[in-house]
Amino acid sequence: METKETIQVNSENVFNVEDVSVSYGEFVAIKNVNMDIAKNKITAFIGPSGCGKSTLIRTFNRMNDLILGTKVKGTINYQGVDLYDKMVDPVQVRRRIGMVFQKPNPFPKTIKENITFGLKVNNMTDNMDERVEKALTQAALWDEVKDDLNKNALELSGGQQQRLCIARTIAVEPDTILMDEPCSALDPVATKKIEDLMQELVKEFSILIVTHNMQQASRASDYCAFFTTKTSDDGKRRTGELVEFNETTVMFTNPEQDLTEQYISGRFG
Amino acid sequence: MSLQEKIENLETDLHVMGTLVLEALVDGVRALEDKDVNRAIATIEKDDEIDNAYLKIDQDWIELMATEQLVATDLRLSTSILQASLHLERLGDLAVYLGKTTQEIFDSPVPETVHSTVVEMGDLVIDMASSAMESLKNRDKDLALVTAAKDNQVNRLYNTMLEEAPKIAGNEDLFKGLIRLVTCIRTLERGGDHAVDICELTHFLVSGKFKEF
Numbered sequence: 001m002e003t004k005e006t007i008q009v010n011s012e013n014v015f016n017v018e019d020v021s022v023s024y025g026e027f028v029a030i031k032n033v034n035m036d037i038a039k040n041k042i043t044a045f046i047g048p049s050g051c052g053k054s055t056l057i058r059t060f061n062r063m064n065d066l067i068l069g070t071k072v073k074g075t076i077n078y079q080g081v082d083l084y085d086k087m088v089d090p091v092q093v094r095r096r097i098g099m100v101f102q103k104p105n106p107f108p109k110t111i112k113e114n115i116t117f118g119l120k121v122n123n124m125t126d127n128m129d130e131r132v133e134k135a136l137t138q139a140a141l142w143d144e145v146k147d148d149l150n151k152n153a154l155e156l157s158g159g160q161q162q163r164l165c166i167a168r169t170i171a172v173e174p175d176t177i178l179m180d181e182p183c184s185a186l187d188p189v190a191t192k193k194i195e196d197l198m199q200e201l202v203k204e205f206s207i208l209i210v211t212h213n214m215q216q217a218s219r220a221s222d223y224c225a226f227f228t229t230k231t232s233d234d235g236k237r238r239t240g241e242l243v244e245f246n247e248t249t250v251m252f253t254n255p256e257q258d259l260t261e262q263y264i265s266g267r268f269g
Numbered sequence: 270m271s272l273q274e275k276i277e278n279l280e281t282d283l284h285v286m287g288t289l290v291l292e293a294l295v296d297g298v299r300a301l302e303d304k305d306v307n308r309a310i311a312t313i314e315k316d317d318e319i320d321n322a323y324l325k326i327d328q329d330w331i332e333l334m335a336t337e338q339l340v341a342t343d344l345r346l347s348t349s350i351l352q353a354s355l356h357l358e359r360l361g362d363l364a365v366y367l368g369k370t371t372q373e374i375f376d377s378p379v380p381e382t383v384h385s386t387v388v389e390m391g392d393l394v395i396d397m398a399s400s401a402m403e404s405l406k407n408r409d410k411d412l413a414l415v416t417a418a419k420d421n422q423v424n425r426l427y428n429t430m431l432e433e434a435p436k437i438a439g440n441e442d443l444f445k446g447l448i449r450l451v452t453c454i455r456t457l458e459r460g461g462d463h464a465v466d467i468c469e470l471t472h473f474l475v476s477g478k479f480k481e482f
Contacts (some may be wrong), residue, residue, distance in 0.1 A: 215338050252340045254477025261341045266272070 014039045014176055014206045015060060020074035022055050022064065029055040030240035033074070035225060042198060042207045044217035044248065047227035048263070052240025053210050056227075057178050059083075060208065061097035062090045078176075095122055098169035102181040104161035106153035106168070111136075111145050114153050114164055118172045131171055138204075139167035140197045159190025166197065170205070177201065179209040183216065195220045214264055217248065224248040226260045272337050276347060279329055283350045283357075286322035287402040290357045290364070293319060294398060294460075297367030298391030301453070309371035312364050319361035326354040345477060349470040353405060356463040360398055363460045367391065370453050379446035380437045383430060387450050390426050390457040393419060397464035404471040413468035417482035423461035430454050 015037035022029050030052025037043050045053040055064070062083060064070040076083045083093060095118075106114050115132045119125060132149070136142040141163040145156070153164055162182060169177055179198075183191040198207055198220055211217050217224050225245040229238045244251065244260045255261045262268050270278075293315045300308035330351045333339070339347055397419050404413040434451050437443055465482050472480050 214340075218338075218340070253344060255341055264340045265343055 012039060013037060014079055016075075016077040018075040018077070020056070020059065020072065020076060022052065022059055022073075023071045024067065025069045028237070028239045030227070030242075033242045035242065035245050037206065037208060038223060039206050040202060040204075041222040042202050042209065042220055043223045043225065044221035045208065045210045045225050045227065046212075046214060046217045046263075047240070047243075048229060048268075049212075050238060050240070051227040051229045053225075053227045054180055055240070057180060057208055057210050060176075060178055061094050061099055063094075063099060065090055095172050096174050097176045097178060098172070098174040099178045099180065100162070100165050100169055100182045103185050104158055104165050106156070106161050106164050108152065108154055110150045111153050111156070111164060112149040114168050115171045118168055122172050124172060135167040135171035136164075138170055138201065139163045140193065140200070141167055157190070159186050159193060162186060162190070162194060163197065166194075166201075170201070174205065176206045176208070179207065181210055181212060184212060191216070218252045221248045224251045226251070226255075226257075226263060228259060228263065272339075272343070275329075275333055275337070276343060279326060279333065279347060279350050282322065282326050282329070283354055284402065284406060286319065286326065286354060286357050287398075289315065289319050289322060290361045291395065291399055291402075293361055293364035294367075294391070294395045297364035297371075298388060298395060300371045301367050301391065302388045304371060304375040306372060306375050309368040309375075312368035316361055316365045319358065323354050323358040323361075326350065342474075345474050349405065349474045353402075353467050353470050356466050357398075357402075359463050360394075360460055363394070363456050363463075366456050367453065370449050374446045374449050377446045378442050379450060380440075380443045382433060383437070383447060383450045383454075386426055386430055386433075387453050387457065390423055390454065390461075393423050393426075394457055394460040394464065397423070397461060398467070401464045401467035401471070404468060405474070408471070408475050410472055410475045413471035414482065417465045417468040420461045420465050420482075423458060427454055427458040 013036040015035075017033055017035045017037070020033045021031040033056060045057060047053050058064045059072050059076060060078075060083075064072065072084060078093075078097065081088065107117060109117070112132055115135050116128055119128060119131055124131065133142060133146075136145060141160060144160060145151070153161065156164060162185075166177070183194050186194065195216065198209070201207060209217075209221065223245070224247075226243045227240050228243050230241050231238050244255060244257045246256065251260065252264060255264065293312055296308055296312040296315070299305065300312055330347060333347060397416055400412060400416040403409070404416060430451065434447060437447055469480060469482050472478070472482070
């Protein structure tokens with residue numbers, strides 16, 4: 001994982017997820033997930049609260065390492081490399097696989113510093129101004145902030161802050177972007193801007209998005225995974241499972257599983 | 270009203286419209302068979318009711334699309350209802366055409382073979398339209414397939430008449446009646462196609478896949 005050149009690139013899929021279960025101590029949050037995530041596509045994770053979709057996406061860039069007691073079983077291969085191999089540096093993983101969170105969380109610094117911070121951490125300090133402009137342009141924010149780069153990022157609107165967080169993520173040149181409900185704190189106009197932006201970004205990046213908004217999944221994604229929660233026989237434990245993984249158009253016109261049909265039609269969950 | 274109720278109402282409206290259209294078709298075919306002008310007028314007048322039923326489905330469908338995010342079976346069902354209503358509306362127009370033809374030929378001599386073939390085709394189209402609507406109502410893919418296959422008989426009669434017509438064309442007394450009936454035959458052939466299209470909607474609704482019958 002040291003440099004891009006050493007990675008054996010699988011041209012079809014970025015992630016190969018094999019029999020993955022994630023638990024926090026005794027509690028199994030999600031189990032036995034098998035799926036391949038396509039490169040340069042948008043894949044959406046949907047499902048009711050507690051189905052483990054956020055837990056799963058966090059394993060894709062080892063964010064769960066930061067939560068004590070988290071165990072990941074199974075294999076997650078990223079472009080042919082086992083993400084949980086001992087030799088793999090989680091900091092490098094998170095540079096290659098960026099993440100955007102539910103609430104816009106810019107640093108309480110200037111717009112420019114929000115971008116340069118990650119560049120400095122990753123020793124990408126050459127051509128800083130160009131990198132800042134490129135990231136903000138890719139995040140469709142440059143025209144709005146180019147004259148205010150030294151303004152405090154917290155003065156931006158919520159939608160602008162979220163696009164700044166996307167700019168911050170792509171500045172360090174990842175190849176995959178994970179988004180955990182990136183629009184749930186935004187109004188419909190700001191949401192549309194992020195969705196339009198995703199359609200641009202996917203030409204260069206692979207995108208995974210967790211969303212509670214079914215219409216967003218149907219509008220914005222190419223593939224869709226539906227997770228749900230199964231309760232154990234004694235009724236004490238609830239564990240997330242992958243129910244259906246399909247092309248989004250198939251999922252929303254002719255789903256294979258009855259459970260999927262019920263959920264997307266709003267009949268449960 | 271819940272989404273379920275809205276869709277159920279839309280489907281009920283479609284089948285009420287279907288009944289109106291079938292009644293009109295029966296009236297149209299019988300009027301032509303018996304050269305019954307009064308029944309022909311009744312057939313023509315029924316079309317306003319059919320058109321109103323169509324417009325209501327159209328309007329309700331637009332409102333449903335504007336207010337609900339339909340997916341999966343709900344989406345396929347509502348789309349099938351809208352499309353089926355258009356085919357029914359066209360079948361209603363066919364009934365009107367049979368009525369108008371009756372008005373034009375009731376006091377003229379007509380070639381018997383062509384006349385009886387028009388009636389035979391008319392009865393086939395009534396049977397197909399009725400079964401097609403039943404297949405849609407009962408989500409019966411097999412009935413849809415069997416019904417669509419009956420269109421071969423309609424097409425066979427159509428082709429037979431195309432060969433038959435020129436033989437009679439020289440007879441001046443029968444010419445006017447012949448022309449009217451031949452255009453009727455063409456319209457009935459299209460009527461069979463509309464019934465087949467409704468059968469295809471049944472298949473789509475049940476399986477989620479488009480299939481040309």
